[in-house]
Amino acid sequence: MVLHPIQKIIASDTHRFRVLCLGRRTGKTFLSVSEMIAEAVANEDGRISYVAPTYRQARDIAWQELKHETQEYATNINESRLEIMIPNMFGGTSTIDLRGWETIDSLRGQKRHFLVLDEVAMYRNFWIKWEEALRPLLTDYKGGCLFASTPKGYNHFYDLYNLEQTNEDFKSFHYTSYDNPYIDSDEIDSAKKDMTADRFAQEYLADFRKAEGLVYPEFNRDIHIKDEMPKFKEIIGGVDFGYTNPSAILRIGIDFDNNFWITDEWYRTKQTKEQLITVLAQQQPNYVYPDPADAEGVSKLEEAGFNVLEVDKGKIEGINRVRELLKQGRIKVKRGCSNFISEIESYHYPDEKGDVNAKEEPVKENDHLMDCLRYAIYNHDINVYNTQTIQRVEKNRRRSESFD
Numbered sequence: 138m139v140l141h142p143i144q145k146i147i148a149s150d151t152h153r154f155r156v157l158c159l160g161r162r163t164g165k166t167f168l169s170v171s172e173m174i175a176e177a178v179a180n181e182d183g184r185i186s187y188v189a190p191t192y193r194q195a196r197d198i199a200w201q202e203l204k205h206e207t208q209e210y211a212t213n214i215n216e217s218r219l220e221i222m223i224p225n226m227f228g229g230t231s232t233i234d235l236r237g238w239e240t241i242d243s244l245r246g247q248k249r250h251f252l253v254l255d256e257v258a259m260y261r262n263f264w265i266k267w268e269e270a271l272r273p274l275l276t277d278y279k280g281g282c283l284f285a286s287t288p289k290g291y292n293h294f295y296d297l298y299n300l301e302q303t304n305e306d307f308k309s310f311h312y313t314s315y316d317n318p319y320i321d322s323d324e325i326d327s328a329k330k331d332m333t334a335d336r337f338a339q340e341y342l343a344d345f346r347k348a349e350g351l352v353y354p355e356f357n358r359d360i361h362i363k364d365e366m367p368k369f370k371e372i373i374g375g376v377d378f379g380y381t382n383p384s385a386i387l388r389i390g391i392d393f394d395n396n397f398w399i400t401d402e403w404y405r406t407k408q409t410k411e412q413l414i415t416v417l418a419q420q421q422p423n424y425v426y427p428d429p430a431d432a433e434g435v436s437k438l439e440e441a442g443f444n445v446l447e448v449d450k451g452k453i454e455g456i457n458r459v460r461e462l463l464k465q466g467r468i469k470v471k472r473g474c475s476n477f478i479s480e481i482e483s484y485h486y487p488d489e490k491g492d493v494n495a496k497e498e499p500v501k502e503n504d505h506l507m508d509c510l511r512y513a514i515y516n517h518d519i520n521v522y523n524t525q526t527i528q529r530v531e532k533n534r535r536r537s538e539s540f541d
Contacts, residue, residue, distance in 0.1 A: 139173060140167075140168065141164060141317065141318050141319065142318065143163070143164075143316050143317070144164055144167070144168045144171070144311045146253070146400065147168060148171065148172065148175075149308055150308055152281075152307060152308035152312075153253070153280075153281045153282075153306045153307075154186070154281060154282050154284065154304075154306050154307045154308070155277075155281075155283050155284065155297050155307075155308050155309075155310065156284045156285075156297055156300070156301070156307060156308070156309040156310070157283065157284065157285040157286070157309075157310050157312075158286065158288060158294075158298050158309065158310065158311045158312075158343045158345075159286070159287060159310075159311075159312050159313075159343050160286060160287060160312065160313040160314035160315075160316075160340065160341045160342055160343040160458050161287060161314050161341055162314050162317055162320050163312050163314055163317045163339050163343075164317055164445070165255070165285045166198055166199055166202055166255070167202060168189065168285075169199065169202050169253045169255060169283060169285060169425075169540045170199060170206055171201045171206075172251070172253065172283055173185045173187060173205075173233050173251065173253060174206060174207065174223070174233070175231070175442050176250055176251035176281075177223055177225060177233050177301055178223070178226055179223075179225070179227060179230065179530075180224050180231060181225060181227040181242075181476065182224055182225075182227075182229055182230070182231060182248070182253075183231030183232070183247060183250045184231070184232055184250055185231065185232070185249065185250060185251045185252075185253075186233075186234050186235070186236055186244070186249055186251075186252050186274075187199050187203075187233070187234070187235045187236065187252075187253045187255065188191075188234075188235075188236045188237070188238055188241065188252065188253065188254050188349070188372045189235070189237060189238065190237070190238050190239075190254060190256050190259040190260060190424075191237040191239055192219075192236065192237030192239070192240065193237070193317065194256070195219060195235040195236060195237055196219060198255060198256075199235060199255070200219055200235060203221060203235075204221070205232065207221055207223050207233075210223060210224060211223050212224065212230055214415070218234065219234060219235035219236075220232060220233070220235075221234075222236065222355065223232050225263075230467035234448075234476065237528050238259075238260050238261070238266075239261075239328040240307050240533065241266055241271065242270055242406075243271055244271065244274060245269075245270050245273075246272060247274055248277045249255035249274040249275060249280055250278045250280045251280050251281055251282070251283075251285070252271065252275065252281075252282040253282070253283045253285070253526070254271075254282060254283070254284045254285070255285050255286070255348065255478075256286050256287070256354060257285065257286040257293075257297065258284070258286040258288055258290075258292060258293075259286070259287035259289065260293070260445070261502050261503055261505070262383060262404075262406075263293040263297075263407060263479070264296075264404075264475060264479065265383055265405065265476070266406075267355050267405055269405075269406065270370060272402040278448065284297060284479035286434055287339065287340060287343055287382070288343060288344065288346070288455065289339070289346045289348055289483070290340055290345070290346065290347055290348030290482055290483055290504075291345055291348075291358070291482045291530045292346065292348075292479050292482050292483040293475075293479040293483075294331060294502075295345050295396075295482075296475060296478075296479065298311075298345075299459060302463075303410055308477045311314060311343055312343065313341060314341040314342070314343075315341075316351075317382065321410045325341055328341065329341070330388065333349075335347070335349070336349070347482075348483060348485055350487075350488065351455075351483075351484065351485050351486075351508070352458060352484045352485060352486060352499045353455060353459065353463060353481050353484060355365045355460055355463035355464050355480065356388040356463055356481050358478070360466055361428035361463065361466070361468060361469060362469075362470050362471075362472050362478070363398075363471060363472065364471075364472050365397055365426045366390065366400055366471060367390075367392045367398070368393070369391055369392055369398070369525065370391055370392065370393055370539050371390075371391050371394050371423040371424070372388060372389070372390055372420065372421060372422045372423050373389050373390070373391065373422055373423065373424045373425070373426065373513050373517050374386055374387065374388055374389065374417060374420060374424070374425045374509075374513065375389065375506075375508070375509030375510055375511070375512040375513035376413070376417065376425060376428065376434075376438070376509060376512070376516075377426035377427075377428050377505045377506070377508045377512075378413070378427070378428055379406070379408075379505065380406070380407060380408065380508050381406065381407075382406070382415050382462065382507075383404050383405060383505050384404075384405055384406075384408045384421065385402070385403065385404050385505035385506050385508070385509050386399040386401075386402070386403040386413065386416060386417055386509065387399060387401075387402055387477065387506055387509035387510055387513060388400050388402070388403075388420045388422065389510075389513050389514070390460065395467070396467045396468070396469060396472070397423035397462065397467060397468050397469070397502050397514055398468075398469045398470075398476050399468070399470040399471060399510075400474075401420060401471070401473050401474070401478055402474045402476050402477050402506060403416050403417075404476045404506065406435075406503065409435075410433070410437050413434075414437060414438065417438075417443065419440070419463060422443070422444075423444060424444050424445075424446050425438055425443045425444060425445050425446070426445075426448050426509075426512040426513045426516050426517065427444055427445060427448065427451065427512070428448070428508065428512065429447070429448045429451075429530065430450075436515075444533040446516060446517075447516070448512050448516050448517070450512070450518055451515065452499075452511070454515065455496060455512075455514075455515035456499075456511065456516045458511075458514060458518060459510060459514055459515070460510060462495070462514065468514075476506060477501070477506045477510075480503045480504065480505070480507050481502050481506075481507065481510075483504055484499055484507050485499060485500055485505055486498075486501075487500055
């Protein structure tokens with residue numbers, strides 16, 4: 138397999154985890170197939186997996202390329218399982234299989250020598266599945282991973298790309314579509330004329346830009362992310378129940394100027410309500426705002442002694458309230474809340490939102506902490522922050538300051 142210059146640079150790098158931020162048509166599929174074959178040949182009884190956002194995409198993106206490159210020496214090609222077995226240098230066989238991110242939990246408990254995660258920016262709940270399901274796969278063999286994607290806003294892929302700054306196992310690469318010597322630059326220039334500047338920069342130049350159609354375009358890392366937390370007059374918690382989908386808790390401190398500070402997040406799959414209650418108790422909230430759709434969960438919180446307040450799910454009203462607070466700079470986020478930051482930077486409306494007949498509902502993905510945020514902040518305004526309460530808090534603050 139003959140690699141072009143930028144593919145050779147990436148392939149020759151020895152870092153365990155390589156993150157490729159690439160423009161369209163830069164040859165990442167060919168590179169991925171080449172790397173998987175090399176790892177399969179080099180490992181005894183090698184187990185290699187390629188992952189795309191969906192199983193169908195895995196077939197559409199990489200299967201034909203993989204078959205083409207291995208057809209002369211593969212010992213078995215299984216079309217139904219998207220699995221190919223090829224000889225390795227130890228006289229045995231190694232296996233390369235293709236997977237979809239939506240069923241990635243099926244890999245739990247297995248081992249892999251090498252992984253390719255393609256179109257990472259499209260993955261839902263990336264960090265939780267990487268940390269709980271995929272990273273452990275590589276432990277036995279000290280395996281490596283190739284992460285590849287075109288950007289999609291400032292989401293988890295942006296944070297992954299920047300991990301090389303703090304983790305020596307990671308190395309990031311950035312190349313544009315112009316860097317592929319086999320693509321006519323005039324064709325790229327022609328595409329530029331038909332696209333918005335931001336979309337062209339994202340898709341062809343592999344630049345990180347704010348995604349289009351965001352629910353919370355007001356969020357700005359420079360404004361809203363903070364390292365230090367102030368003293369709080371009270372703590373509230375937003376709760377979203379789940380099991381197969383993540384359960385989520387958002388701990389929000391309220392300071393004496395009525396700003397909302399996201400201090401902690403909890404984001405886990407396969408967690409019982411009892412486990413959730415244990416975590417919530419450690420956060421010591423004064424008020425709890427859970428998803429009212431789970432009556433059993435709400436009841437268990439009440440039985441556990443939490444001060445559970447009524448939640449109006451009014452999505453549009455709640456979103457508008459959060460947007461207003463973001464504009465005012467009254468929502469702050471602790472830097473370590475990576476899942477929250479990833480969600481708020483990718484939470485978006487469907488592409489057809491410009492249609493006047495389209496329902497103004499965000500896409501139902503990457504939204505568990507967004508629901509927690511809305512439940513807590515919007516309903517705390519309704520239930521607690523009436524004029525009388527604010528006046529009482531201000532009076533108490535002035536009294537406290539007079540004793541300092």
